[in-house]
Amino acid sequence: MTRTIETAGVEGRRLFDRDFSRWYLARSISVAGTAASAVALPLLVYRTSASPALTAAVVGLEALPYLMFGLFAGAAADRLRRKRMMIAADLCCALLLATVPLAAWLDALSAWHVLVVAFGVGCGFCWFDAAAWGAFVRLVGRPRVTRANSVIWTTEIVLEIAAPAAAGLLAALADPSLVLAADAATYLLSAALLAGIRTPLDTGPTVARRLSAEIAEGLRYLWRTPVLRTLTAAGFGLNVAVGGVLGLLVVHADRALGVGPLDKRLGLLYTAGAVGSLVAAVLLPRVSRWAGQGMVSLGGLVVFVAACAGLAGASTFIVAVGGWLIWSVARLAVNANGITVRQLLTPDELQGRVNTTGRMLAWGGTPFGALLGGLGADAYGVRVAYLLLAVPAAVSIVLVYASPVRGLRLAVD
Template structure:
């Protein structure tokens, strides 16, 4: 249930592929293959954990461990992305994820698989993906002309959203018919294929030398200062913490809700339909964002998304059937994604080109910081106080962000079209 930047509703006559040639197509293909495998593991990994342990706390811990590496390493990864050859980083990250995930079905076949093994493999793969994500910003900038960056990002988002819609259902079916560990083997194979394609990207093989006299800490600080000094970006980023806190509660407990509240067996392939419904919510948000940003102030979109998300969360907490659970989860995911994408597009619009990787990784770490905490707290609360109180507690993140954001400048009529991008500034200070 991840979020990525979205494209405008109507693409221009010539696409990023037309201008960037085969490099962009190769990058998009490699990403699509690995995203497909990850969408399958999105269902298979928590299913395998819950089947082996029966513990909501460990299921929530899995979601937390998948998020923590980005929080710990995202800042240096963003700065390193400006120094290293992105082709090597992307290829080696994919190979590392392949090896870690392939160890799960191999250990299962040998009768050696443990819950600790699953948690370590998930955390290690997430660590590799942190560097892949940062290198992806720089690779995209090298493959696509600056004027087509938004459209290229939109194409990637469209493919990712469609995969997020269909992939989890396929993951649930694979896990139900062939076993969850076999489904994870498919994800490992997808990373191997992605690594082969990333190695063929038409990028300069030599790493970029760091600026003379500049330390890694100084480059990280440049991105941090820009995010903090820009009032609108800072506000949207901080409100994202509450949004992601609730997201951690919800995503970490989807399997638990399906089993305990919707009365589905833990090996029921229909659990994947819930993840597919969440993917449909992300797709809906992607389609709605561009027209909403044309007609509504960006602050209103965020505040409205937070308020509507609370309503859908109440419906998800009260669901007792698969149909109602899928509909309410779809609605909640749509609002959650809308709030996230709105903040992403605003900072992509305002940040200087030379700071895009650092600004985006910095803001993601801050805004996404609540997710691992929410996943861990949600699992612990469900285990010790019950599922109902855990879901109620999960709404606190949305409620706090809504209360904190209402008295801010987000009430002003600041439309995206009026937010002119700043001129490049060496110091990284926003205009």
């Protein structure tokens, strides 16, 4: 199935104009801090509780707000001021993160405090993300969506290569709470950059309607578009596995590889995942043009399931590093491909609702995966948990293969 996306009125715009550059830099700065926090938050919980279930819960709680509030955030992004939503979310996240080093300084930090912060930051991300992706197409123009996504993901992943390694080293030498203090500062800088954007990021005056009607419109569009419906369902199965596997990374390193929470090599596992994501981001536009978006989703899911099984059997650090790299290539390829297809097939006036709804439903698998992985690791060990987590992703392979997605190929003019 080949479709052409028609565009008009944006041919003369440069990708890196003033406002896109600010948006791009704000996201890049935030990602560097967030990538570091992705190491620090589970480490803090594991150090204070030694519980696999609570450690895995960090990833689940960060993703849970998307499942709870995604529909409302998406509708709000299509009716409210998107720039104000992004700035407000940045400021709230900065405040929440700053409480962790403060509590550590007062010797009052607990695992439950860290879990509450993880949930709060997830809430901020949900509302920020709805506004950011609602504004994205207006900033770059539809013909440059795939190229702009590749630039964004490539840059962010380069930062994610360095940030986890640095965070792991700092956490081992000093304290993980210091990493969160730095992350709070990145949110403040991001807010300052976004405040300077001049391009109108909103769709313009709209007829006031009930919020429920606007949410329903986004849901209907997603449901009535077979490609988007299938990719969203497949994304749910993929992210069940992602939530559990990522949530157990620290536990897997400790109990299966002998790399404890104070070991400096822990950051290298996160870095290997970032390198894999970089490879996927660089290759995705070319592979999509060559094989089509449908084959990217199908092939990526197959590689992902194989990588989960490989990680379950890994017994040495070097093998695990390779497994994380391959796992991350497949994970980003499938998720990023789904986001790009959704952006290309969605009208501008529905971007906030449809993109947030799709991400809410797809990423909604993450907290379930974190719960499944944590309970499985407690009961049967982390290796068996990884094998269990591969099952929903395998179901996603069947869904994609049996749907129109398999032959999808979008050409942008």
